[in-house]
Amino acid sequence: MTVNVLTPKDITKKAFNREELFILDVRNESDFNDWKIEGENFEYLNVPYFELLDGVEEITGEIPTNKVVLVVCAKEGSSVMVAEMLSEAGLNVSYLKGGMKAWSEYLEPVKIGDLNDGGEIYQFVRIGKGCLSYMVLSEGEAAVIDSTRMTDIYIDFAKSKGTKITHVFDTHLHADHISGGRTIAEKTGATYWLPPKDATEVTFVYQPLEHGNDVAIGNTTINFETLYSPGHTIGSSSFIVDREYLLSGDILFINSIGRPDLAGKAEDWVADLRTTLYKRYRELSEDLIVLPAHFMMIDELNEDGSVAEKLGELFAKNHGLNINDENEFRKLVTKKLPPQPNAYQEIRETNMGKINPNLEKQREMEIGPNRCAVR
Template identity: 80%
Template sequence: ITHVLDTHLHADHISGGRAIAEQTKATYWLPPKDAEEVVFHYQPLEEGHNVTIGKTTIAIQPVYSPGHTIGSTSFIVDDQYLLSGDILFIDSIGRPDLAGMAEDWVGDLRETLYKRYKELSNDLIVLPAHFMVIDELNEDGSVGKKLGTLFAENHGLNIEDEAEFRHLVTDNLPPQPNAYQEIRETNMGKINP
């Protein structure tokens, strides 16, 4: 392990990224807009600065994609895959509320999904961080679909009215995790569980 990358500062679980990087002496990458309060060393994961891994050269192109958090960053890997983190899923879209900023970040989420992602190749295979229902799995057990297919089939990518989009995203948010602030502070390195 030579590089560890987090798509954003997590608020729903303690990331193992920093611990893995420390144990393996790997470079730990984190989006700087999510890392303003971290108290440890990290490499800023910024659009325009590709990450190259190994002798076979796996090219990771960061794509700034705010909406889940202010610093959310997706990865285009070898011009084939879009690792969308918690912004876009197979049958749904991300939630922007884990820092209590849903009303402020819903516009960023729409901008990412409806403008930034629209500029990307429809042939990219979207690999989200997780899935909601078993129906989202492919026959081989993988979770992924072409971006163009998601623009055609994912309801969250097909809401023309911005007010309707805002209501869809903010009106029915599930409760935040009980310890989300402590989780965020742990991922910032401010507290240790």
């Protein structure tokens, strides 16, 4: 039988559509337990490939014949080998092109909505990493927010829409992934904006992003308002776009809230986090649609694959927004935290411009799940 190939885009569509998929992951058990391809109706079997070097006879009975079967490894090579062995045993299987490395880097653009002046807003879902970035387009110009290091995707998408990227924003200095903001700005001539309180150690020129900034995109100002919202970092900022969308960065997620410890300042910043969530955000319209910079779990995706929810719904359902006791809140966000993101200190230094790792090193630094939230 032929060994089929499925791409990260193919698997993303299956995740968005809640399709069934059986995944045979042939990485080591610890790697699988730490980070895997997630889908609401995905099933898993983890058998390290070195256990299959002498044959696949012991697992053929565990592979379904009535579902799409995907073999996954870190970079592709081992999954091709195992898929070929299963095919020779009479099973119809596919392998993931590029392995988990490609899965980590894939971005799927999802249209969030139209803006009042005729513009549009798109969310780029990095489903394998849980990162969410954005593009606001209006009258031939575009702004990119919280971009990943896969910069050509944004540049090519803007070109396909007949627009030029003129502004690039980071809501804060990221610690879980390498920002593409500076690179996009260099390639397009766009202005790169960064909160100055997060930029005290950066080695490059940037435009200070401060409370109350309104930025023109196209010939009109799309009411692109900056809201200072510290807590995840000391400089964290949110954006209110078109009086309808709240881009919350890593301060507020759908089912959780941002962690304040990634710069080693948890005790110092927990009060800022509470003030932002319980005071600044409470003063905003509950009809604002929250667009975070990350998602934690696959079930946070809406039917169209987007990650978005009204602020009022989050006030009603998000546990992190409903802790009345300040001491309990402090304990939650300083003591009950998941492990730190992989290589987060090196990622911060890269985003400051202090170090410039090569592409392969950058890929290694970003391997693993998103861990920017309080669970």
